[in-house]
Amino acid sequence: MKDLIIIGGGPGAWSCAMTAINRGLTCAVVTTGKQFSGLTKAHLVTNYPGLPNISGEDLLDKMEQQARDMGCEVISGNARQIMPNGKNYMTLVGNDILDSQAICLALGASRPKLLPGEDTLLGHGVSWCGTCDGMFYRKKPVAVLSAWSGGVEDAEFLAGVCSSVDYYVLSKHDLPQDERIVMRPERPLSLEPSENGVRVNFDQGSAEYSGVFVFRPAVAPSTLLPGLAIDGNVIAVDRRMATNLPHVYACGDCTGQPLQIAKAVGEGNIAAISCAQDLAEARKGEKM
Ligand SMILES: Cc1cc2nc3c(=O)[nH]c(=O)nc-3n(C[C@H](O)[C@H](O)[C@H](O)COP(=O)(O)OP(=O)(O)OC[C@H]3O[C@@H](n4cnc5c(N)ncnc54)[C@H](O)[C@@H]3O)c2cc1C
Structure with missing residues (x-):
């Protein structure tokens, strides 16, 4: 059982993982792979602070390596479905089920285009x-x-x-x-x-x-997690990056504009801090 399962593999997910680990949470990132992040197509990124003139792919590789070095587990595969299980969540990845107390959705902006019918x-x-x-x-x-x-x-x-x-x-x-x-x-x-x-x-x-x-290497958010509130075509979140479901957070392009690396990274950081605060609060309540 992990504290937090992060679904993604772009800047939002890696940032969320790093801060979650710093806050003492156990976490894993489930990802279909960097080739499905739009950032791999960026020949040159010039607006990410501290790393001038880096390619999108190199930037992603550095972020993933940093998260792995900090102890983040990385699971390759498509998260097909997330189901509530009492106070926890079960995430179906391939044929495996992963248990966690919290979820962060860092799915990016691409939505699968379904065939007619x-x-x-x-x-x-x-x-x-x-x-x-x-x-x-x-x-x-x-x-x-x-x-x-x-x-x-x-x-x-x-x-x-x-x-x-x-x-x-x-x-x-x-x-x-x-x-x-x-x-x-x-x-x-x-x-x-x-x-x-x-x-x-x-x-x-x-x-x-x-x-x-x-x-397909992606699932629409409302299919992935039934009951998740959607605003237009993005996941509805508050300023703490919390969704309408308990201990479910979202960050990055899947929460809407602007579609930028720095915004995804910032939101991943906020989501991890909110998650750590909420889980600590819930555990305090259980002890009383
Ligand atoms: C060509 C191009 C150039 C860009 N240049 C810049 C730039 O110079 N500066 C800038 O700030 N921004 C730039 N961007 C935007 C930037 O790439 C995005 O804002 C950023 O990557 C968003 O990060 P994210 O973590 O939200 O999502 P993404 O980077 O899109 O990552 C989402 C990941 O989640 C995975 N995923 C989705 N669903 C599932 C699932 N069910 N199970 C497992 N994994 C799943 C996806 O496959 C993908 O790997 C550019 C974008 C493009 C397309």
């Missing part, structure tokens, strides 16, 4: 989690639509459960090397219900499956 079919033939839902499609044909290498592990799991697995690439990534998985060249454009499950539509033609699994 995906939203309405979610839970009705479409799933975002092979491990959670694979057994519903035992000995049945399924499709995997993946935008990142994280989908490969799920496809391999499904290949052991389902009668067939067709794999479609939504964005370029390292592909499965498993003869049970059939690579399909078509580009899925939309999903719709069909007599036996779900129809995947292409530019020309379509294919039908009992189930369709879609994997």
Whole structure:
């Protein structure tokens, strides 16, 4: 059980981790990887104090290394779902569940763009989690639509459960090397219900499956943590970076403008301090 699980991997997350550790909290950062932070695309960063003329990628590497050196655990993977568990939280990462007393969301600004039809079919033939839902499609044909290498592990799991697995690439990534998985060249454009499950539509033609699994390196905040208050399309926070849910904080681009490194770092720092204060208060209350 960690005090704090931070979901991210950009400046907000690393800053939050460093201050949390300084404040005596145990913490882990769950991240899909630096390649999904917009900052890796910044050729040159000129407005981050103390580090003039550094590339975005180098800056991220330095931040991550600093957090690791301070004792931060780093867990690679996509946090798919966070569930309350009494006063604590359970975070589903790949096939593992991580327990923590508090959560900080440092998800960045990018929101997954869903395929037309995906939203309405979610839970009705479409799933975002092979491990959670694979057994519903035992000995049945399924499709995997993946935008990142994280989908490969799920496809391999499904290949052991389902009668067939067709794999479609939504964005370029390292592909499965498993003869049970059939690579399909078509580009899925939309999903719709069909007599036996779900129809995947292409530019020309379509294919039908009992189930369709879609994997991306990000999840919309309200899907990740049901009940989380959203303001427009950003996570609603107060000045302490606290959300509407107990011991859940957010920082960085996912809380809104300005989308800047210094703002993400500052908010990560505030979120960690608020978290340390709130957990100390809660523990005092438990002792009384
Ligand atoms: C091309 C470009 C140039 C820029 N140049 C500058 C600049 O010069 N100066 C400046 O101040 N700002 C600049 N920015 C903005 C800056 O990059 C962002 O403000 C900053 O990176 C925000 O940090 P963050 O921690 O909020 O999110 P991000 O850096 O976006 O990191 C979020 C991370 O969380 C991960 N993640 C999301 N969901 C999950 C999940 N469910 N499970 C696990 N991991 C997850 C993402 O994959 C990503 O790695 C630039 C941005 C771009 C795109």
